[in-house]
Amino acid sequence: MIVTIDGVAASGKSSVASGVARALGIPYVSSGLLYRTATLLGLEAGLELNDATALLAHLRANPLRLEPRAKGNRVWVGERELTAELHSSRVDAGVSRVAALPEVRAWVDAQLRALPEPFVAEGRDMGTNVFPHAGAKFYLTASPRVRAERRAKERPEDVPAIEAALTERDRLDTVQSAPAPDARVIDTGPLTLDEVIGAVLSELPEHVSRG
Ligand SMILES: Nc1ncnc2c1ncn2[C@@H]1O[C@H](COP(=O)(O)OP(=O)(O)O)[C@@H](O)[C@H]1O
Ligand SMILES: Nc1ccn([C@H]2C[C@H](O)[C@@H](COP(=O)(O)OP(=O)(O)O)O2)c(=O)n1
Incomplete structure (x- = not known):
C-alpha cells in the first residue's frame, strides 16, 4: 500500500507525510531529499549543476542511504550524515x-x-509519474505568502526574500508538479497541521488505513 502526498514548495508535504505515516x-519517504542530496553533493564537488553525466558519475561513486523514518527521513553518504545540510538556502537555490x-x-x-x-511518499510527481497506482493520492497547496511565513521559521532570510525564492x-518545478487527476487537493492555508493530517487520514479508503 502506497499513499502519495505531492504539492508545491513548503506546502507542508513532509510534516503531513510524517504525521500520516506515524498514525x-x-x-x-521524502523524494525531495534525494534531489537535495544530489544538489549538495554536486555543489561540494564543484560540478556544474546541469552537467547530468558528471553528476550521475559522482552520485554512483558516492552511494547514499535514505533512512525513511516516520518521524523524519535521514540521509547518509558512507559514515557522513547529510540531513541537516539539505535544507540550506544554497541547496534551495540549486535544486530545481x-x-x-x-x-x-x-x-x-529507481531508488523510490x-x-x-x-x-x-511525498514530493511533486509521486502520484503522477512514480506511483500512478497508489492507493490514495493527495496534493497540498497554500498561497506563496502563507508558505513563506511558515518557511521563515526555518530559514535565516526574511519573508519577502523567501516568498520570491519559493515562487x-x-x-x-512546474513541469513535474501537476496534481494527479485522481488526487484530493487540500489548501493547507486555513488549516492547522493536525487538521491537514486529520483530513488526509479521514479520506483514506478503508483498505488503505487497515494496511
Ligand atoms: N497547516 C499546515 N499544514 C502543513 N504544514 C504546516 C501547517 N502549518 C504550519 N506548517 C509548517 O510549515 C512548515 C513547512 O512544512 P514542510 O513539511 O517542511 O513542507 P514541504 O515538505 O512541503 O516543504 C513546517 O514547519 C510545518 O510544520
Ligand atoms: N518528486 C520530486 C520531489 C522534489 N523535486 C524537486 C523540486 C523541489 O524544488 C526540490 C526540493 O523538493 P522538496 O520537496 O525537498 O522541497 P520543498 O520542501 O517543497 O521546498 O526537488 C522534484 O522535482 N520532484
Whole structure:
C-alpha cells in the first residue's frame, strides 16, 4: 500500500507525510531529499549543476542511504550524515536545476521504486509519474505568502526574500508538479497541521488505513 502526498514548495508535504505515516505506523519517504542530496553533493564537488553525466558519475561513486523514518527521513553518504545540510538556502537555490535533469529523475525514481511497501511518499510527481497506482493520492497547496511565513521559521532570510525564492522554484518545478487527476487537493492555508493530517487520514479508503 502506497499513499502519495505531492504539492508545491513548503506546502507542508513532509510534516503531513510524517504525521500520516506515524498514525498508520508505516514509514514515509521524502523524494525531495534525494534531489537535495544530489544538489549538495554536486555543489561540494564543484560540478556544474546541469552537467547530468558528471553528476550521475559522482552520485554512483558516492552511494547514499535514505533512512525513511516516520518521524523524519535521514540521509547518509558512507559514515557522513547529510540531513541537516539539505535544507540550506544554497541547496534551495540549486535544486530545481538538478531536478530538471531526466537522468537524475530516473536515478531518484529507481531508488523510490525499490522501497518495500507500505509507505507514504511525498514530493511533486509521486502520484503522477512514480506511483500512478497508489492507493490514495493527495496534493497540498497554500498561497506563496502563507508558505513563506511558515518557511521563515526555518530559514535565516526574511519573508519577502523567501516568498520570491519559493515562487521562482514553483516556476522552475512546474513541469513535474501537476496534481494527479485522481488526487484530493487540500489548501493547507486555513488549516492547522493536525487538521491537514486529520483530513488526509479521514479520506483514506478503508483498505488503505487497515494496511
Ligand atoms: N497547516 C499546515 N499544514 C502543513 N504544514 C504546516 C501547517 N502549518 C504550519 N506548517 C509548517 O510549515 C512548515 C513547512 O512544512 P514542510 O513539511 O517542511 O513542507 P514541504 O515538505 O512541503 O516543504 C513546517 O514547519 C510545518 O510544520
Ligand atoms: N518528486 C520530486 C520531489 C522534489 N523535486 C524537486 C523540486 C523541489 O524544488 C526540490 C526540493 O523538493 P522538496 O520537496 O525537498 O522541497 P520543498 O520542501 O517543497 O521546498 O526537488 C522534484 O522535482 N520532484
